[in-house]
Amino acid sequence: MSTVPSAGPLAETVASLMSRARTALAELVSYRSVADPRQFPKSECEDAARWVARAMDAEGFQDIAVLDTPDGTQSVYGYLPGPAGAPTVLLYAHYDVQPPLDEAAWLSPPFELTERDGRWYARGAADCKGGVIMHLTALRALREQGGVPVNVKVIVEGSEEQGTGGLERYAEAHPELLAADTIVIGDAGNFRVGLPTVTATLRGMALVEVRVSTLGGNLHSGQFGGAAPDALAALIRILDSLRDETGATTVDGLSGEGSWDGLQYPEDDFRGDAKVLEGVGLVGTGTVADRVWARPSVTVLGIDAPPVIGATPSVQATAGALVSLRVPPGVDAQDAAKLLTAHLEAAAPWGARVEVIQRGSGQAFRADTSSPAYAAMAQAMHAAYGKDLEIAGQGGSIPLCNTLATLYPEAEILLIGLSEPEAQIHAVNESVSPEELEKLSLAEALFLQNYAASKAS
Numbered sequence: 001m002s003t004v005p006s007a008g009p010l011a012e013t014v015a016s017l018m019s020r021a022r023t024a025l026a027e028l029v030s031y032r033s034v035a036d037p038r039q040f041p042k043s044e045c046e047d048a049a050r051w052v053a054r055a056m057d058a059e060g061f062q063d064i065a066v067l068d069t070p071d072g073t074q075s076v077y078g079y080l081p082g083p084a085g086a087p088t089v090l091l092y093a094h095y096d097v098q099p100p101l102d103e104a105a106w107l108s109p110p111f112e113l114t115e116r117d118g119r120w121y122a123r124g125a126a127d128c129k130g131g132v133i134m135h136l137t138a139l140r141a142l143r144e145q146g147g148v149p150v151n152v153k154v155i156v157e158g159s160e161e162q163g164t165g166g167l168e169r170y171a172e173a174h175p176e177l178l179a180a181d182t183i184v185i186g187d188a189g190n191f192r193v194g195l196p197t198v199t200a201t202l203r204g205m206a207l208v209e210v211r212v213s214t215l216g217g218n219l220h221s222g223q224f225g226g227a228a229p230d231a232l233a234a235l236i237r238i239l240d241s242l243r244d245e246t247g248a249t250t251v252d253g254l255s256g257e258g259s260w261d262g263l264q265y266p267e268d269d270f271r272g273d274a275k276v277l278e279g280v281g282l283v284g285t286g287t288v289a290d291r292v293w294a295r296p297s298v299t300v301l302g303i304d305a306p307p308v309i310g311a312t313p314s315v316q317a318t319a320g321a322l323v324s325l326r327v328p329p330g331v332d333a334q335d336a337a338k339l340l341t342a343h344l345e346a347a348a349p350w351g352a353r354v355e356v357i358q359r360g361s362g363q364a365f366r367a368d369t370s371s372p373a374y375a376a377m378a379q380a381m382h383a384a385y386g387k388d389l390e391i392a393g394q395g396g397s398i399p400l401c402n403t404l405a406t407l408y409p410e411a412e413i414l415l416i417g418l419s420e421p422e423a424q425i426h427a428v429n430e431s432v433s434p435e436e437l438e439k440l441s442l443a444e445a446l447f448l449q450n451y452a453a454s455k456a457s
Contacts (some may be wrong), residue, residue, distance in 0.1 A: 007383040007446055013141040014442045021137045021437060022120065026113035027051065028095065028129045029122040035073050035096040035159045045073060045158055048095045052076040052156045055136060059143075061154070069166030073159035077177065080139065080152040087455045088151040089448060090180035090411075092400065093131035093187060094160035097124035098426045105428040118433070119422070125432040126423035131186035132156055134418065134437060138444035149452035153180055160187070160398065163207055163360030168403040175407050182373045182412045182451060184444065187398055189419030191263065193433055196381035196443065197390045198374065199415035200262070201293060203326040204364035205397035206337035207301075210344050212238065213353045215317035225315050232305050232316040234352040239321060241347040242298045247283025248291075249298045251325065252346065253339045258294035258328050263392045265289045273421035293393030296336070297326045322359070326395060329364040337361055362399025365413075373412035376454055380446035384439045416440060 031048035034040045049066050053076050056064050061078035069075055073096070100110035100123050108114035110123040124130070135154060142148045155178055159166045171178050188199040214229040244250045265288040276282065284291040291297070304320035306312070323344070327336045341356040348354045368374075369391055378389040398415070405413060418432050418440065419425045 007442070010141055010145050010445055010449075011384075011442050013144050014137060014438055014445065017137050017140055017441075018434065018438055020140075021133050021441070022113070022434070024055065024136065025120065025125065025130060025133045025432075028132060029113050029124050030111055031095075032111050033096050033124070033158070034099050035162050035164075036099070039099055045096060049074040049076050049156075049158055052095055052132060053078075055132075056154065059136060059139060067170055069159065070169040071159050071162075071164040071166030073164070073166045075158050075167045075170065076156045078154045080148060080154070082148050082151040082452075086150045086452055087181040088153060088179070089451065090153045090155065090178055090183040091135045092155050092157070092183065092185045093135060094128045094157035095124075095132060096158050096161050097127070097129070098161050101428050107429055110428075119431040120434055121429055121431040123430055125430055126189070126418040127425035127430065128160070128187045128417065128419075130418040130432045130437060134186055134441050134444060137437070137441035138448070141441065141445045142448060148448065150448050152448075153178060157400065160400070163205055163362050163397070163399055165360070165362070165399060168400055171400070171403055171407060178404065179408055180411055181455075182414070183404055183408070184447070185398060185401060185413065185415045186417050187419070188394055188415035188417040189423065190436065191390055191392045191420070193420050193422055193436060194385065194387075195390060196385040196387055197392050197416075198367075198369070198377060199394045200367045200369050200391045201329050201393040202365040202398055202401060202415070203293070203297070203328050203395050204331065204333035204336070205360070205362045205399070206325045206327070206333050206340055206358070207322070207360035208325075208337065208340055208344070209320060209322050209357045209359050210235070210238065211318065211320045211355045211357070212348065213318050214350070215315065218314040218317050221313040221315050228315045229350045229352060230315045231352065232319040234349050235303070235319040235321060237349050238344055238347045238354070239300055239323070241343070242323075243283070246285055248285060249296045249325075251296065251298065251336070251339050252343045254296055254327070254331070254336060256295050258290060259286065260289035260294040260393060263289070263390050265292065289393065292395040294328050296328065296331070297395065298340075299324045299326075326397065327364060329366040331364060333361045333363045362397045363402035365398065365401035365405065367413055367415065371412040372454055373414055373451060376450035377414055377416070377443075377447050379450050380443045383446050384443035416444070
């Protein structure tokens with residue numbers, strides 16, 4: 001029977017690589033790789049993709065390819081061969097990031113890695129450029145400690161945040177490319193800093209844009225207000241219909257009664273993590289875990305309306321909003337999108353014209369936590385953290401997971417990552433804990449050793 005090497009030498013090697021990891025992360029976050037050419041040049045994403053390809057080349061990867069995916073973005077693939085007969089592990093992360101939002105609200109430049117209070121701040125530091133560095137650091141450590149014991153495929157996506165499905169469609173057209181025995185998705189996060197966690201479920205997502213029209217053009221509010229139908233007021237009523245009096249999501253035809261039986265999320269902890277203001281209540285009913293992991297949730301992501309500064313006394317002829325609907329495992333995202341569309345159209349007051357355009361979607365995911373790969377990860381996490389592994393849900397979506405589960409039904413899929421609550425991903429002042437990066441890099445390296453040993457026994 002094969003034996004798993006002790007964590008001691010590997011832990012020391014990972015620790016010695018952290019300065020290099022910081023330098024690499026600083027380089028990668030410097031690219032403003034928001035996969036939306038309306039906000040940032042496409043060249044920023046292309047440059048980030050080339051950086052990833054160069055990093056793979058420096059680590060001895062073969063078959064490196066920058067893949068042009070159907071949504072107009074690029075993903076980067078590489079293959080690192082292991083010993084003959086070894087299993088194959090696919091490591092996933094993404095280099096595209098959310099927009100920085102209000103750059104003036106950042107305490108340091110969003111695309112410049114800055115250390116402050118023991119954390120590294122930058123857009124993408126945790127979600128998910130840090131995940132790219134985690135994979136590279138784990139593989140570097142193994143190479144310095146005698147070699148990588150499995151065949152490794154790495155795929156780094158360029159459109160995860162937009163939900164436009166480029167990599168999913170590419171994988172479906174080239175199913176042999178990402179085939180693996182086990183898949184590690186490096187885009188989740190520990191339930192709390194220092195608490196090793198794998199994510200067992202992800203909510204699916206439907207993203208729609210709703211446009212409301214009532215008039216041929218804006219009108220003077222004094223001359224016409226009171227009788228002229230206001231498109232912005234109509235939009236507000238439509239959006240308000242998506243929540244009940246408790247604030248829970250209500251989309252006609254969509255159940256909101258799911259429950260979560262695993263690790264719970266204490267309300268006080270949630271309030272602190274979410275930075276809920278004193279005196280402001282949480283929305284919805286049931287436990288916090290029910291609400292964020294097992295039930296649908298609607299969010300208005302943006303509204304097209306005149307800004308306060310510069311507004312004129314006008315009745316608005318048109319208005320629009322971008323609406324995200326998260327749905328739990330067991331709910332088809334496309335069905336949810338149809339229900340959301342029908343709800344928005346039916347909720348329009350005064351005969352206002354409503355157009356709903358679907359902008360993105362992704363299916364929910366549920367992992368098999370009883371698989372051998374989870375046992376190998378539990379052993380690795382305990383060695384890295386000195387604590388037992390916890391299993392949690394996550395309210396976010398990673399559309400690729402279900403595509404991979406469909407393409408490779410025998411593959412075991414695990415979700416780990418750096419997006420713990422303090423990381424504040426998608427918000428201003430996103431950051432990563434370097435201690436988490438070090439421990440998770442170690443855990444991933446140990447997992448690859450454990451998994452190879454379990455397959456060899």
